[in-house]
Amino acid sequence: MLREDQLAGVELNGYLCEQPVGRGGMGVVYRAKDLKLGRTVAIKVLARAFSSDEKQVGRFKREGKAAARLNHPNVATIHNIDDLEGLHYIIMEFLEGRNLEAVVESDGPLDPREAARFVARVAEALHVAHQAKVVHRDIKPANLFLTNAGEIKITDFGLARDYGADDGLTRTGQIVGTPHFMSPEQGEGKQVDARSDIYSLGCSFYFLLTGKKPFEGDSPIAVMVAHIREQPVLPHEINPKVPPAMSQVVLKMMAKTPEERYPTMAEVVRILGRMEESNAAEPEQAKKCAPEPVRPEPARAEPATGRGLGGSRTGRNKGLERARAIQETVQKSTRATPDMEGGDRREGWRSPTRRMGESGPRAGVDRPRTTGPRSGAGGEPSSYHKRKGSREAGPKRMNPLVPIAIVIGFVALALVVVLLMMK
Template sequence: MSSDTSTDTDAAPPEEDTGEDPILGKVIDGCKVVRKLGQGGMGVVYLAEHESLGQEFVLKILNPSLTGAEDTVERFFREAQACAQLNHPGIVAIQNVGQEGEYYYIRMEYVEGETLEDVIRKEKQLEWRRATEYAIDVADALSHAHQKGMIHRDIKPENIMLTPKGEVKVMDFGLAKHVHSSAKVSVTGQIVGTPFFMSPEQAGGKPTDARSDIYSLGVTLYYLTTGVKPFNGKNLQEIFLKHFFYAPESPKVYNESLPEALCEVIKRCLKKKKKERYQSAKALAADLRGILEDPSRPLADIERSAPSSAAGPVPGDDGDKTIATGGADDDGGATVKVADDDGGATVKVADGDDAQTVAVAGKGRRGRDRGEVKSVSFTSASMVFQDDDATLQVDQAEEEEDAHAGL
C-alpha cells in the first residue's frame, strides 16, 4: 500500500474521456472499459460494461508503478479475495480479482447514486435522525465485515454511497486489512486512510482493529450532523496532533437539535484509547437504534464520568501527557502546549514548506532547564524534543493490542 494518505476515492468527480488513457476501450475480465471514474494512490477506477451480460461494473486497476513490488501485488490479491467473502446488502460486492496482461484488477458491483460527501456538500448538515439511520446502516455493514475478520480502515463520507432508493452501501475496501494476514507482506509504520477521518492509531502507524473503524464512523457521524470536521487543520501535522490529543467541541455546539444521548455516543466513538470506545460495531448500532426510539432515554452503558466533550485537552491517565492545541499565533503557526508535572513546552508547527519547524521552550522532565533545543524530530506517532541535557518524548499511550477486538 502507498504511504500516501490519499485513497482511490479521494478523487475529483468523474472526468470526461480524452482518449489519451490507454486503458479506455480495453476489455478486462470480459468488461469493456468505458470511462474513468477516479484516481488515487493505489490505482485508477473505471466504469466498464460486461460485453456478454450488458451489465455495468467498476474496475479498479492497480497503479502500474506498484506492480513491481511483489509484496504489494500479493497483498492486493490476498485482501481483495478476503473482501470478496463479504456478503452484505450494505457492502459493495467484489465480483472478481485477477490479472489480465500487465493489469491487476478488481471487478466490483456498480452502484448508482451519490456519496454522503456529495450530500453533505449540498445540504451542509443532515437532520440528526436521517444521519443516525445512515450510521446504523454503516455500523451493521461493518459488524458483518468485522465478524469476517475484515477491517475497512478508511470509513468516511466519500466511501459511503446512497442509492436513489435510499439504501446505504459501504464501498472501497481497498485499504481493508484481514486480521489474520501475515505481517511479512506489510510495511511497518505505513499510514493508510484519510487524515480527517482516520483513528489516532492509524495516524501513528500503529496496529488497527475493529475499533479503528468505529472511531472513523464517529468522526463521520459528527460531520454529517454538523457539517464540521471535528479534527481539522491547516496541515497534516496539525490534523494528526488533534487526533492524538484533542477533544473536539460537542457536536451540539454546531447543531442544537442533537439529542444529548447522540452527542454522548459520538464522544465515546472518538475516545483516543481503543479500550474506551465502543468495543463492537454491533454495540454502537444498538445504542443508535435506542436513540431513534427514544432520544431522551439515558444510555446506561455510556460513561457519564468520562472527560468533558468541551473543546480542550484530553486529561491523560496512566501517565499520559496533557496536550492542548491552540489557535494560530502571530506568525500563523499552530501551537501545542506539552505539559508535565514540572513545567511545559510550547511547540510551534509552522505552515507550508516549514511544516516541521518546531520551537520549544520551558522546563523538561524533572525540572531541568531545557534551554535551546538542538534537534527536533516529527513522526506520525510522536514528537521528540531533545537538547544536550534531556529528552522529552510525547507519544500516544501504549495499549495492549488485541487484533480480534470487536470481531
C-alpha cells in the same frame, strides 16, 4: 500496450469497458458490460505506473479479496479480480449516486436521524467484517457511498487487514489511513484492531452531523496530534438540531483509548437502534438510550503543531498537568473557605467542557453566586463583633479556618514550584 486511461471500447476478458466514471491518483473506474451475463458492472483499473510496484499491486488485490469475503448489502460486491497485459483490475458492483463527503459538501449536514440510520447500517456491515477478522482502516465519508436508491455501501478496502494473520493488523511504526478520520493509535503507528474502525466511524458521524471534520490543522501531522491530544467541539454546539444524547454517542465512539470506546460495532448498532426507536429528537427519551455522559477535557493551551509525538516533551507535560491539578485543589479550597463575616464563598463549580478562550457565565451551566445571611443580620451583633465588657462593636476577629487554609495554600504552591523545577 494497454493504458488505464484508454480503455473505452476495449474488452477485458469478457467485460466491455464503456466509459470512465471516476478517476484518481491510483487509477480509473469504468462503467462496463458483462458480456456473458448482460449486467452492468464497474471495473476499477490500477494505473499502469503502479503495475510494477509489488506493494501497490498487493494492496490493490487485497482490497478485492477483503471485500469479496464479505456478504452484506452495505458492502460493495466484488465479482472478480483479474489482469490483462500487465493491467490489474477489479470487477465490482456498479453504484450510481454520490459518496457522503460529496453529499455533505454540496447539501450541508444531514438530518441527525438520517445520519444515525446511515451510521448504523455501516456499523452493521463493519461488524460482519470484524467477525471475519477484517478491519477496514480507512473509514471516512468519501468511502461511504449513498446510492440513488438510498442505500449505503462501504467501498475501498485497500487498507484492510486480516488481524487474525501472523503479521498482525499493521506493523508497529507504520501509519496508514486518512489523517482527518484516523484513530489515535493509527496516528501513533501502533497495532490497531476493530475498535480503530469505531473511532473512524465516529469521526465520520461527526462530519455528517456538523459538516465539519473533528480536527483541523496546518499539516497532516498537526491533525494527527490533535486526534491524540485534543477534544472536539460537541456536535450539538455546532448544529443545534443534533440531540445532546447523540453527541454523547459520537464522543464515546471517538474516545482516545480503544478501551473507552464501545467494545464492538454490534454495541454501536444497538445504541443507535434504541435511539431511533425512541425518537432521539425528544430529549427525555434520548436520555434513556444514550450512554453515560462523556465530557471532553478542557483543550490544552499548547497548539497542535506535531510536537509531543516524541518523548522529549512528555515528562514536562505530565509534570505541568500534575502541577495544574494541585493548583486547582488550592483554588477550590480557598473558594470553599467561609467568609470572615460569615458569608459563603462560591464553590468553584464549573463546566468540565469549557474550552480555551471562553469567559463569563454559561447559561444553564454556571451557577450564579449566592450570598448567605451575614452574622448579626437580625440586628444583634455577632459574637465576633462584640468587645468584652462593651456594647460597642470592636475590630473583627479572624476566622480560625483562615490560617489553616493559608498554610495549605503555601505548601501546595511549594509543591508546584518543586514539580516544575524537576521537569
